[in-house]
Amino acid sequence: MSVSLIPESLVRLQVQSVDKPQYRGTLHCFQAIIKQESVLGLYRGLGSPLLGLTFINALVFGMQGNTLRALGRDSPLNQFLAGAAAGAIQCVICCPMELAKTRLQLQEAGPARTYRGPLDCLAQIYRQEGLRGVNRGMASTLLRETPSFGVYFLTYDVLTRALGCEPGDRLLVPKLLLAGGTSGIASWLSTYPVDVIKSRLQADGLQGAPRYRGIVDCVQQSYRDEGWRVFTRGLASTLLRAFPVNAATFATVTVVLSYARGEEARLEGDAGSATLAQPSSL
Secondary structure, three states, rough: OOOOOOOHHHHHHHHOOOOOOOOOHHHHHHHHHHHOOOHHHHHHHHHHHHHHHHHHHHHHHHHHHHHHHOOOOHHHHHHHHHHHHHHHHHHHHHHHHHHHHHHHOOOOOOOOOOOOOOOHHHHHHHHHHHHHHHHOOHHHHHHHHHHHHHHHHHHHHHHHHHOOOOOOOOHHHHHHHHHHHHHHHHHHHHHHHHHHHHHHHHOOOOOOOOOOOOHHHHHHHHHHHHHHHHHHOOOOHHHHHHHHHHHHHHHHHHHHHHHHHHHHHHOOHHHHOOOOOHHOOO
C-alpha cells in the first residue's frame, strides 16, 4: 500500500460518468481539483490509508515470510504463492479502508459533506448497511490483491537475484530501488482492470441509485457503455505513483532487515555470515 496525492485523481477518473465526463485525463483532473478545492483537495481521504498503512505493511511482509517458510523451499512458484497469500489476508483491512477513501474522495466538499472522516464514514455505512456494507467490494478486492501481490513478490525476488544484490555492493541501494519500483509497476499492470471495477462498485449508489448488481454486471455495463479503454482509465497516475512508492518500500524493508540480521550475527560472534536479507525472510 501507499499514500500519495495521486489516488484522489485516480478514483475520480475511474468512476466518472461516460455521458458527462468531468475530466479529460490525469493532468486535467489534477488541475481541476486544485482549482476547485485547493491543494488540500488532493489529500481528501488521506486519513483512511494512513490508519491502515502500518497494519497492512506489517501483515503483508509477515504473512509472506511465514508462508514461504511453511512451503519449505524458496522457488519462483512458492514466492508467488506466498505473496498471493499475503495479498488475500490483508484484504480484511484493505477493503473497508479503500471503501472509506473512495467515499470521502467523492463526497461534496464544504459544510454539506456527508462524512467527517474515515471512522465516521465506516460508522455511518455500518449503521445503514451493516457488516456487508462495510465490506462492499470485498470479492473484487480479493480478485485484485491475491494475484497482484503474488506478482509483486515474485518480480522483486527475480530482479534482486538477476541484478546481483549482495551486501557490500556499492550500487546495492539503486538496485533495490529499481527492483522494488519495477515490482510495483508489474503488480499494478497485472490486475489494474479489476481495480477499476472495485472502485466503481464501492462508489456505486453514492451519487444516485445503484447501477450494478455485482462484478460481472459492472464489467458488462462498463464495457458496453465505454469500451475496453474504461479498464485502463487512471492507469497513468497509478504507475506514476507505483514506482517511487514501491521502490522506497522494498528498499527500506530489505536494508533494515539486512542491518538487523547483521547486528544479530555480530552479537552471536558470527560476523562472516552476513547476507542480504530478503523481505521473505521476515
